[in-house]
Amino acid sequence: MAQAISTRSLTKKFGRREVLHGVDFAVEAGSVFGVIGPNGAGKTTTMRCLLDIIRPTSGEVRVLGKDPRAGGPQLRRRIGYLPGELFLEGRVTGRTLLAHYQAISGPVAPGRIDALAERLGLDLDSHTRKLSKGNKQKLGLVQAFMHDPELLVLDEPTSGLDPLVQQEFHAMMREAQHKGQTIFLSSHVLSEVQQTADTVAILRDGRIIAVESVSGLREGAVRRVRFTANGTTAHDAGALLGGVPGVGHVEVLESGGSITLSATVEGAIQPLVRALGTLELTDLVLEEPDLEESVLKMYSSPADTGPADAGQREAAR
Amino acid sequence: MSTTLPLFRRAFFDSWRSTAAWAAGLAAATFLYLPLYPSLGGSAQMQDMIDALPAEMTKALNYDQIATGPGYTQATLFGLIGFLLMTIASVGWGAAAVGGDEESGQLELTLAHGVTRVQVVLERALSLFLRVVLLAALVFVLVRLLNDSAQLNIRPENLFGAAVLFAGLALLSGTAALCAGAVSGRRTYGLAAGAAVGVLGYVFNAVGRQSEDVEWLLDLSAYHWAYGNSPVANGAEWAAAGWLWGISAALVAGAAFAVNRRDVGT
Incomplete structure (x- = not known):
């Protein structure tokens, strides 16, 4: 099976309010697929549709080749789910609670629960309602991963x-991917998804507005470059950089025979490196691309395609 | 790992503290009321006092038969304090079973596992049934134990029938709470529905007994179906027991049907 998840024209209405307006995407089996979008974009609703917690109003959903509703318990045993808000009450220990979820999910290898709990630093013998938010989240992760879905x-x-613990979780995701498991995760920040995902979908107001591979995002991403050079003038350096494709926002400072220049670079960096080779550099910083900025370009309206400033970034989050 | 009835086991065993607390309350009420019968209900002085009370009041409280052992047990334990405790316990459990679990956000995670919604409702309803039956059985055993020392003279078969009705009456409120909670996804609606069945049943019985003009209220009172002929004294009307248990089962089926059709956790 090539696709672990696919949706076609998925819509969901709660009463009159439509929260998903035709969501289309496909997740390749064995890949890590991240959905990002602001709160209320429909990420959680989409996930709940995959697990038959919520029934779509229209459209088609396939999870591991099956319709979630028709697939029933057999299908859900092959899935590990971590809800967005995890509520664990009751006077039971983490161990007891996990034993319960073990009884209603796929087969769990002996010792698997303890191994996962140890990795995440979770005490299984304390009562769930006394756990901090982080520890509850760990318990949720253990129940999602324990049956190697x-x-x-x-x-x-x-x-x-x-x-x-986030790093440990990222390691767990990589291992899962090595074992051939497919991961579908959501976040409201890209930085989290870009470290682990192969593909990123951007969901906004109930629509997928872009699906990009992380490497593709990286290529199209905006980097910042800053260097100091001797033996040139601000004017010459500015003209040199201005001739390089993809360079913008050039700012030059001249002081005591050397200049300091900063600019943004979009796309390939080879032309820039070639141009810099002609200069007598004393310092050079080429920053890692900020995928967040390239994504935010997609978030913002088509008329506003310049690099997002800090204010827009906050607003878009 | 396959365990039989995993949801029932969790619902039943994780709530053992609550079950034990209600059992202790019912036992305390039984030990408090019944041993008083020889000095209270059975005494001529008490009968004089009850005769002096307004007839409406004795009817409302079911104290018109308090001068006999079975009548006293019927009026005080099965009809009042035991009825109150059992109904509260059953309604609380019923409202929490599905509606409360959904409201607290935990049902979503359970349903994301290898279970069906019908299974969730049925196994949790089974846990409710079993807990209520356990409490009724406890009361049956305790009344049997006190029968001689408190000079109650209750016939075992009548006591058994009364206990079946006692459990059925509490179950009706509890399953009404379960059903309303399952339909709405809210614990409060479950509590309201369960309490309404219990309280209205009691009130309709108390008012309906006052005059022939309002006797039709008795037909609407589950309390009167169960206790109208004083089962501790006269034996159970098994048809009434069938109605109470049958409607309870139907409410559970309705709950399963409702949950199976709707979105959860929205």
């Missing part, structure tokens, strides 16, 4: 996790 559907998986 073919498909993992993770809604905001790193929310509440501290950076070290």
